[in-house]
Amino acid sequence: MSETLQTADSTVVVSDADLLAGTAAAVREAGAALRERFGEVVPYQTREELMSALAANDDTALRILRPRLTRMRPDAGWVEDELDGGALPAGEWWVVDPAEGNVNHLHALPEWAVTATLVRDNQPVLTVVHLPMTGQTYTALAGAGAHLDGRPLSVARTKDLGLSVVATSQARPDEDEDVVRRVGSSITAMLFDALVVRVAVPATLHLLNVAAGRIDAFWQFAGARADLLPGALLVAEAGGRISDAEGRPWTPRSAGFLAAAPGVHAQAVSSLSS
Template sequence: MNDEQLKNELLGIALEAAHRAGELLRDGRPADLGVAATKTSSIDVVTEMDLAAEKLITGFLGERRPEDGLLGEEGADTRGSSGVRWVIDPLDGTVNYLYGLPSWAVSIAAQRDGETLVGVVTIPMRGETFRAVQGAGARLGDRPLACRTAPRLEEALIGTGFGYLTERRAAQGEVVRRLLPKVRDIRRGGSAATDLCDLAAGRFNGYYERGLNPWDFAAGELIAREAGALTGGRPGDPLSGELAVAGAPGVFEPLQRLLEDLGAWHD
């Protein structure tokens, strides 16, 4: 199987897995949904539906490609023997989902040797599915995507998110206070995967966040890049949990420099 065939196979599998999980989460949400567990803090929650969606996705992937590795937010972590690893966030935006807000997503990426080949993010309450294949562009449904630039950083709409630890949230709030006068406005949606897709679709000009995990950004980062966005961390570094920055050309560089000056990379 050549690279193109592999990518097409992985894309088809990711689309089907995301669609199935999205239907489960949308149609199976209990009216009395509650918190099943907490992770890093009392506000970093897991619901029974997060767990059910990851079980559905990992079971499906195991049937279709049993030799692949898996890394999932809710505990899936197997190495595999094929060289391909799936990076899964079964429910990105759990707090939104818990409260009945629409901005939550299923995020599935396929990587080989640490390089993301395919990314799929479905946002069921919007009826939107974003996808990207390395080197082949990004799409929303069948529509090709292109990120939207801004003439100056001062005219850019920026997305961001906050962590769950008290000290980190306080530091992030201070960064927002100092950043807000220097941009058009700031939005906090509650789902990193959704924010990166909105950047790809031209709904944001830039995005940044500290404290993400690989499953939060693996699919969305590829979708943003394939739509023409630039991505990274601190100047000269790749995007990581320390700092994730993404933006249209002309916005990314000044935003990255400003975030470095504001100390957005530390608590």
């Protein structure tokens, strides 16, 4: 699909593929800036000190991302809070997580990323997830597949949940008590039904592994657009199934999320529904 971008001098036709390339360049640049800040564990003693350290990382990446992405799509909205959920108003929106897995970055753990997703009328159109510690960049364009550094991705061909590696993640700190209990019971169910259960943040990194065929399913209860939309598009474009935890169509309003290889999706739904 092509979109028309009006500049001061002329009208330029910009394809979604060109937007993806420009987005990838901006996300890589932001990742490089965050990598320069990575190293020692960042000390904090209070919630206020923690929030300040998280905000410093976010601000470092956003100083690069926001002007670059806004320049490409000046009429697109901008989701201010990466923890927000639910549907967006009509039109185009940038859904960005400037430091996905930010708390890992602060703790000198390498599992963090920078993500940017363009959403059009509540459908993700393109996404970029860059892993600065490995230099890898995952991209997806609606209808054009998912790729890792230009190489096509495809989900696993596993057909038996009992032979599967599955994963889940904590949606956010201070989660609602009912959600916390549901997460706990779902992990117990999967410990019985799957081969191996992985539990860690952030969600996006698990979803990259589903898209790449390294693990077979990922689920989460609650959650924000910024930690689910990039991976949802990647998995769908890699041939995976996306639903809520009960197997119904997933939307950002859904209380649960499941991304799985087609061969184990129904078994994962059964396990989570039990």
